Amino acid sequence: MASSQADESLSLTKIESEGRWVNRISKLDLLWFAGLTVTVGVLVDVFNSQFWFWQYVVLGTWYVTLVAVGIHWRAFQAAFLTVVSAALLGIWLYSIGQTPANDVILCYVLQGYAGVMWMIGFLLAATGAYLIYLLTLSEKVGRVATGLTWAGVLMGFIGLGVRWRETYIGHPDWGHVPVTNLWEVLVVFCAATALFYLYYESRFKSRSLGAFVMPLVAAAAGFLIWLTFVQHMDRIAPIIPALQSFWMKLHVPMMFVAYANFTIASLVGLAYILGDRSRRSGGGGILARALPSGEVMDNMMSKAIALGFLLFTIATILGAVWAAKAWGGFWSWDPKETWALIVWLNYAGYLHARTSKGWRGKQMAWWSFMSLWVVTFCFLGVNLFLSGLHSYGKL
Amino acid sequence: MAKQISGDAGYSRARLAINFLGSMRLAVSLLVLLAIASVIGTVLNQQQPYEDYVLKFGSFWFAVFRDVGLYNVYRTNWYLAIVGFLVLSTSTCLIRNTPRMLREMLEPDLVVGSAYDPRWMVNNVKITSPLAIQSASNMVVAVMRGRGYRPKLHESNGGVVVTGRKGRYNRLGYILTHAAIIVFCAAALYNADIPVKLDMLLGAVRPENNFHIPLSEVTKKAWLSDNNPAYRGTVTVPEGQSTQVVYELVGNGYLVQPLPFRIMLKRFHVAYYSTGMPKDFISKIVLYNNEGTVLKEANVRVNHPLTYHGVQIFQASFVDGGSLLKMKRYMFNDPGAGAVDEQARVGQSINLSGTTYKLKLKGFSLDNVVPADAIESQPGAAHKHINLGPSFTYIAQSKSASSAEFKTYMQPITRDGQSYFVQGVRTAFGTPYQYLFIPTGPNGSIGLFMKYLSALQSQVGVNSGESTKRYVLHTFKLVVNKYAPSMTTEAEALYFQSAISAILQLKAYPVPFVVTLTGFDHRWAAGLEVTKWPATVVIYWGCAVLVLGIFILFYLPQRRMSVALRALADGTEVIVGGASSRNPYEFTKEFEGLVARLKSVLQSQDDRKENNDG
């Protein structure tokens, strides 16, 4: 009797503990955590004298985010390590006196420019593969598409990492984070959109959406090609005094990560609308077969918009803090700022509409899809058509 | 009785109004309306001088647009009214919901009410288990606790209900977000010069419209109080001078804001990259009080403002602060007369003696860095930049002729072996300059050219035809032998060619003189922006609260589980219910996993029990 009671309480303890999240942490996760902790410790030790309050805050935020993201999405750990080691290899090659002119690896792979060109190539190929996948639903093609996208993302971030170092070479006073002109931010946009797409793909097991998201990335890559070969915007140039700010380094990349999420949500919205139409008209079409259920797409859309909204809010606040330092006011109603507010209000409207009953599925998909134009105008249109304080990204 | 009824009606009407104000539909409409209204100000350049708008729209539409407030949309009453309405609506919503949410959040034990009846929850499943109710509830508690639901047991008529929830602070996210938004909007409304607007409405303050009068003549009504709690103004200070006021632009005029100290600009400096692009703008300033005590001395740079007792000083812009220019003027219609010396400051005008012309000195630029290939004709210079040195611009006006604008470089510019005095000319503003290249002689001035011109002019018309060419060359030789005997033959040939093309160019030259720059005393003026804005701390905390609130709302959803157990003759009936505040799809997945686990433990125990019994 006593043993049976002990037995029962033992099994209760087992049942209880099996649901805990700690059980889902693997040895690799622990290694990831330990590695990051040591790295951060070393960084703090080395830069202790140079850091000020906000640098510690930023470092701490990176640390927590990387640990959490890596554990939540294991593929990220490998990707992160690949990018960091390859970029460090490139930087090391430069530091021992190699240059793209005398070093094959630098010339064709690790140089910032070469990395970006590889990224463009891989992402264009991936787009084609996703389109073929949508038509054939061949698992093999699907895996190739995912693999090509990964390759593009890795090369893009490696290229950016090495370019960061390259901005200092020859002109130490030019050095800057590579997010200061249209060319550089488009690279960030392509790589970030593809990366977040990969995340949603693995999370929702929905490869067919690549045929909707990646064509836009391909369009951005095409634009990048034009900027490179016609406008020569890939040249490293010094930055004007207003851009030499601690806050810019955070504000700009975060904006583009938010845009990436909004873009994905919009294109999933488009897929939803077309899938819905295809299902309604008999259900025999390619889209009806290939696309995930409306529920999954709806969920993916709202996840992407939620993350985008959070990041966009933080990025806008960082922009305001920067403006307060550079121009003496948090908010100057300059066109770019105002359009950021419009984007923000638009998505706030979206989130509110979602929580009230009448708005569901198709209407929200339309809203999400139409928001693409608002976001694109904020990102590109303002620079092309309107003038103001933010005229850094001009063509 | 009648009183009672009207009171009731009033009450319910207020209720209706509050319901409307706090409704989600209104929130969505207001957010979208505000977004659309914001577009206007980005399409039309805001706060330009009124003359520009008149030119653009014509006087009729100019007046219409002015009255609607399109030149400063974000400060019009209608725009502020939308924002005010949003604040009102958000506050209503917040005030109505907060008490309920707080109560729900802080409830120590979940009361079993209809909200926790599993049969009414969004997800619900019925399981029958052969286990006795006691063991079954132990299992349920274990499974729920393992998944973070903090289960609580409640006895309820004949059975047991186990309730639990995660993310109980989700509602806090809602409260924080909306409270932060109210704080922001209130701060923004305040920042939109509400106090000044009120004063203007009451007539206590009236902006000055004349920008060309000294400070002492500005109407007293345009002066703001020195203990104004918040302001943002700009001022231009020339090097070596000081100011104790800043100017706030309002509509078509300005207001004067006194400062609690004097700002003296000691020096202004621009640092350049090797490409000629500005790298840094630095104002060395000194703050001192009325007694002349120095309070603070610092460099103000872009992105690095100076803060003194809550007042911040920013590097905003820079212009010429009235540099002194020394010039020489040569007359083309009397080239033999020699040069006349002129001297004036940038911004001033000079009457040219002996002519009907007046020169208005427009600007001075210390450095002119251009890509080398703009000057050198050889290829390969693509990435290099060269500094052409100082230049100045002026406008020549005369009563009888139309005006022209000139840009003149001080130093000669060498091109293909010959150095030139270079001057840009344009007769229509906004068009590109046409460049005049006059060759400079061995001493670097255009004196030799003027001598040659004079020699030619004194005998013009003597010969014609074939002999003109010979005569032109002959005169040239005479002039060179007399004034520049040291020139080599090669240099002479080059000079002659350049001189002839310059003479041909002069045919289209609009004025009868040329002015060269021989010296200058450079003086910058820095445009400084001065702000006092004590609410900054509020804004920063508001931002932090907003971000925290959004994070909680999105990533800590409230999830509720409720499991009702009822003893049956040969076991237990278990009804499992669950609901989530967001992401129903994901919650359904989690719920299905939890139910599957419950089923398996409740049934595997069943096997073991039978074994034990046997």
Ligand code: HEM
């Ligand atoms: C016009 C006044 C407003 C009202 C009446 C209102 C009301 C509400 C209500 C009832 C919720 C639902 C909370 C929940 O589902 O848990 C909500 C959520 C939210 N509100 Fe508001 N709100 C207003 C203005 C704003 C504004 C101006 C913003 C900022 C842009 C904002 C941002 C949010 C966010 C981000 C959520 C979370 C949405 C979600 O859970 O998906 N609200 N609001």
